[in-house]
Each structure stands twice: as C-alpha cells, then as structure tokens.
Amino acid sequence: MNYICNECLETKEGKAWISIQDKDQIIRNCSYLCYKRHLDHIPKKHLHLILNIEDFSEPRPVFIKPTKQQFQFLTETEINELSNEQYHDYKDDLDEQFLLNPIQSEVYHTGLVNDKHVRELEEEEELLSDEEPRDDY
Numbered sequence: 001m002n003y004i005c006n007e008c009l010e011t012k013e014g015k016a017w018i019s020i021q022d023k024d025q026i027i028r029n030c031s032y033l034c035y036k037r038h039l040d041h042i043p044k045k046h047l048h049l050i051l052n053i054e055d056f057s058e059p060r061p062v063f064i065k066p067t068k069q070q071f072q073f074l075t076e077t078e079i080n081e082l083s084n085e086q087y088h089d090y091k092d093d094l095d096e097q098f099l100l101n102p103i104q105s106e107v108y109h110t111g112l113v114n115d116k117h118v119r120e121l122e123e124e125e126e127l128l129s130d131e132e133p134r135d136d137y
Contacts, residue, residue: 006041007034019051026051071097073108076115 003016006027016028018035020042027042029035043049050056071093074082082090098105 003028005030005034007038015052018055020046021049021051073097076112 001015002011002013004011005016007029010030012030017031018029020027022043027038029038047053073094074090079087079090094105
C-alpha cells in the first residue's frame with residue numbers, strides 16, 4: 001500500500017504514521033515531524049478523527065510544566081518568624097519583585113509603613129491609658 005505524505009509530499013510505502021479523517025479527505029503523515037509541521041491544516045481536536053488509533057494506544061510520557069511559585073508578600077510578623085537564611089532569601093526575592101512589579105511593591109511597602117504607624121499609635125495609647133484616666137470633655 002502506497003500513500004503520499006500531506007506534508008513532505010513524498011510517496012511512501014506501507015502504512016502512514018498517522019491517518020486523520022478530515023471533512024472529505026484523509027490526511028496522512030509519514031512521521032511525527034511531518035505531523036507537527038502539518039498541524040495548521042488539521043482540526044485542533046482531532047483525536048476522535050484518527051483512523052489508526054491502535055498505533056497510539058501505548059503509554060506516553062506526560063510532561064508537566066513546572067509552575068513558578070508566585071511571590072508572596074509577608075507581613076512583619078511573618079518576616080520576624082523567618083530564620084536568617086529564609087530572611088536573606090526573602091529579601092533577595094523582594095528586591096527582584098520591586099524591580100519586576102514596582103506598583104505592587106510600593107503598595108506593599110506603604111502597607112508596612114502604615115502597620116508600623118498604627119502599632120506605634122496603639123502603644124502610645126496604652127502608655128497614656130496606664131498613666132492616668134483622661135477626661136475627654
């Protein structure tokens with residue numbers, strides 16, 4: 001049985017590497033490389049259109065793309081709980097984040113400053129309340 005590869009247009013003997021039933025024609029490719037180059041001319045979801053599906057029943061490796069863990073801003077309390085090595089790693093990542101996303105980093109830095117200011121006000125309030133009761137009138 002001879003066939004013509006739809007990508008490289010060569011006449012080949014034997015069975016095609018893949019045969020796909022498209023609307024009114026059968027698309028045949030002689031190799032994986034021809035198949036990959038011909039993907040623009042094949043429907044995106046074509047698994048159900050493959051005529052020689054028995055050739056693809058073997059287990060295939062599954063490649064999982066590692067997802068990069070998104071940088072997590074820490075609160076001051078969380079920063080204080082870090083070990084020295086974790087703290088240095090966090091500072092390096094934080095510096096990189098400041099360069100990559102300056103607006104989000106500015107919001108984070110402003111939040112830290114505001115938290116520090118609130119904490120100072122609360123401590124001052126506690127000191128004043130411990131000294132003597134005040135009359136607000």
